[in-house]
Amino acid sequence: MAAEFLDSTALRAAVAPAGPGCPHCAALRAPGWESVAAPVGEPLLACIGTLRDPAVDEPTVLERHAPGTGYWHARARVVPTHFPYNRCTVWRCPQCRRGFLQYTEAGGYYVDHRLRELDPTLIED
Numbered sequence: 001m002a003a004e005f006l007d008s009t010a011l012r013a014a015v016a017p018a019g020p021g022c023p024h025c026a027a028l029r030a031p032g033w034e035s036v037a038a039p040v041g042e043p044l045l046a047c048i049g050t051l052r053d054p055a056v057d058e059p060t061v062l063e064r065h066a067p068g069t070g071y072w073h074a075r076a077r078v079v080p081t082h083f084p085y086n087r088c089t090v091w092r093c094p095q096c097r098r099g100f101l102q103y104t105e106a107g108g109y110y111v112d113h114r115l116r117e118l119d120p121t122l123i124e125d
């Protein structure tokens, strides 16, 4: 089954405010993007949807950042229409609903799984 597409409004509504999490998920720490050895899945996190718009054939690789931030920044804006958010799946802790984003960066010679906590206040339309 394909993951449900979430727009920015649905994304904000789907997750709890940013915080330290609960005993189930507190070990996951990724205020900015972190490389992880493998995608994080169940039972730690549950997949609740995707930010990849099924109406867009080739998601843009353009990024959008506020001055003073960048891709790896802990306060980088989450812009679902821009890279890398436009190819992320959305996950959350089944206990406290803390949200996470994940995607896989694939270069010519490497595959890198990336994880970031989702702070709903950073989401931009």
Ligand SMILES: [Zn+2]
Residues within 6 Å of the ligand: 021, 022, 023, 024, 025, 026, 093, 094, 095, 096, 097, 098
């Ligand atoms: Zn939790």
